[in-house]
Amino acid sequence: MSSGFDRAYSIGARALHPIGSLLQRVPPVRFVVVVTVAGILALSGLMAAILLRAHEEAIADAEHRTQDFVDVLAEHAVLVFDNVDRTLEEANTTRARLVRNGQWGPSAGDRPYRALLELQRSSAAVTNLSWTDEHGDRLYTALSRFPPPLNVAERPYFRAHSDSASHRIYIGQPTLSGLTGKYLVPVTRRFSLPDGGFGGVTTALVDPFYFSTYYQSMTRRQRLIIQLALRDGTVLAREPSLTSFAGSSQAELPLFTTHLPKAESGTYAGISGVDGVERIISYKAINKLPLVISVSMSRSAALAVWYEDAVALAAFYLPLIAMLVGCAWLLISQLRQRARRQRELEDAKERLAQAQKLQALGTLVGGIAHEINNALLPIMTFCEMLQEALPEDGFERDGVGQIMQSALQIERLIKRVRTFSREEQAAGTRLDLAEFVARLLKSLRAEVPKNIELVDQIDPDIGSVNATEEQLAQVFTDLVTNAAHAIGVEPGRIEISARASLDKAASTQAGDVSGPVDFVQLSVKDDGPGIPPIVRERLFEPFFTTKEAGSGVGLGLYTARRVVIELGGYLHVDSEPGRGACFSIYLPRAATHGDLLQPA
Amino acid sequence: MPRILVIDDESGIRSVIQTVLQREGHSVRCANDGKAGLAAFEQNKPDLVITDIIMPEKEGIETIQTIRKLDPLIPIIAISGGGRAANADFLPLAAKFGATATLAKPFGAAALLDVVRSVLPASGH
DSSP states (O other): OHHHHHHHHHHHHHHSGGGHHHHHHSOHHHHHHHHHHHHHHHHHHHHHHHHHHHHHHHHHHHHHHHHHHHHHHHHHHHHHHHHHHHHHHHHHHHHHHHHHTTOOSGGGTTHHHHHHHHHHHTOTTEEEEEEEOTTSBEEEETTBSSOOOOBOTTSHHHHHHHHOOOOOOEEOOOEEOTTTOSEEEEEEEEEEOTTSOEEEEEEEEEOTHHHHHHHHHHHHHHTEEEEEEETTSBEEEEESOHHHHTTOBOTTSHIIIIIHHHOSEEEEEEEOTTTOOEEEEEEEEOTTSSEEEEEEEEHHHHTHHHHHHHHHHHHHHHHHHHHHHHHHHHHHHHHHHHHHHHHHHHHHHHHHHHHHHHHHHHHHHHHHHHHHHHHHHHHHHHHHHHHHHSOTTSHHHHHHHHHHHHHHHHHHHHHHHHHHHHHHHHHHOEEEHHHHHHHHHHHHHHHSOTTEEEEEEEOTTOOEEEOOHHHHHHHHHHHHHHHHHHHTTSOEEEEEEEEEEOOOOOOOSTTOOOOOOOEEEEEEEEOSSOOOHHHHTTTTSTTOOOSOTTSOOSOHHHHHHHHHHHTTOEEEEEEOTTSOEEEEEEEEBOOOHHHHTSOO | OOEEEEEOSOHHHHHHHHHHHHHTTOEEEEESSHHHHHHHHHHSOOSEEEEESSOSSSOHHHHHHHHHHHOTTSOEEEEEOOOSSTTOOOHHHHHHTTOSEEEESSOOHHHHHHHHHHHHHHHTO
């Protein structure tokens, strides 16, 4: 994945040439974070813009709808009251004709009643029609042939008509009917005598339920509140909750105190004074009638679809964001892993370079020490012999003694240098053998043929040696390869063991300064045919091989032994024909810190 | 007169050891590597073998192993100036693989003669 990212990163950087160099200077992790955050912000911004736009559109749509309803309902109210008005006009015309024809009064029988009844039945909105005289006494009513006496002279509608010659209809406040127990809206006209004088009032009673029933079909579907009221705020009809509001006054509400005085129609938003719900309210004062129709929709109803859309969008947006963040997190952890591996690789390279330097130094020191020691031997030996041969008090003997002292000084110096080099090398090239052999076995198991069983016996406390993994791995691999070759295609077994050698070999002979040394023993043992003595004699010679031509040049074991000797160890073979072969690598155990503090 | 075989690839070392031992009355033969040393050993078996460790052709430890197989009792003194590696100290390995005694270079005539005297009587040769 990392190589694909590298390619994409590089292509992107080249493509965005003007800022390409800037991109290449930005650390990848920071780049991913910035891009992710920018992506989230952009997506969130887009989401917010979409939702905000949709919100505005939903509110605007709600306003338009309420306005449309108001227009329709205003027309409906005009139609209804026009119909009632025509019925009232007809009633007046009928009364005048009845009077002219002498079909009025006690001698007329029930003729006026039947005429009123017929007129009342011709209008769906009118529940009752009645005539009064000029004093306010009810004369006839469509509801009953023999109505109880009723005087309406004190009622506002009677006084309005008696005080004015206007023939306009008067819509009064709803009154509670004594007969039906329901609120009814009186709609009245003046009855004028032939000479123009006031002759009484013709009253049509309109049941607000007539309007409410019509409004119900709209309110249920659209979740609206529709109200028909007088301009003074008296509610004539309302849906829903007509019963609770008929005849009540809403004169204190903003519709009547603030908005209607400013404009005959409009739309506004506000908190309902009735239920405290935030609403969108459209209203219209009905032309030529003292009526106002209002339609309100709750804000939550207006935004219901918007809420659903927002939830749907969130259901898409949130997983997208989560995926974006998840991908960024994965990418960042991959980049961090890569950076960490890169750092580890560079550290390992540095350590390897350091180890190689130290090893080279150790080799140089060892080589020089070896040569100087060889050169010192004849100096020291002959100095001793000369001292014995020279007279005791002669200057020649003293001179030879000084030569000897100088030689000893050089010997001590060489020892110090070797000790220092040994400490440096120990610090830089310590290889834990148990871990090394375990790692090596993993790769060897994949390379050894299937007919060969590879077993191991590793002492976990075997300790460390001063060597690099590369050096020992090659030696081990060569030995295992040789063992597998010796076994051939038959079923066989190779045993790899690693243990501390308990032989702390030491010499107590005079002049010996080797001291006790810990060794580790690494062995590769096979159950192949074994090595004949004549072959074993030449096994470690360069270019000696028993393999077919083209299968090897015979440098494997020679090189392996040279490497082991370079490490201060020894490669030994133990084999008899028919008894397999065991190659053992002996290496000095790496000194611990405590050992290094001991005198060399 | 004990016969001593000295095996070392450095001619100067061979010469010094030969001089010191001959002054002491030993008969000394020299060989310049393990292969020549084994040939000399088989040709005329000595009473003592002094062998270096790091040599071309055949290493000293292998030479010691081979000689030990040919004669389990013969005294063998391993000498070494250390390996090319700073921590190379082969004398303990030489002892493990059959050397009777070891001596680290450089050594003086007295140290050499002490070691030779200590191994010759003990061998019974």
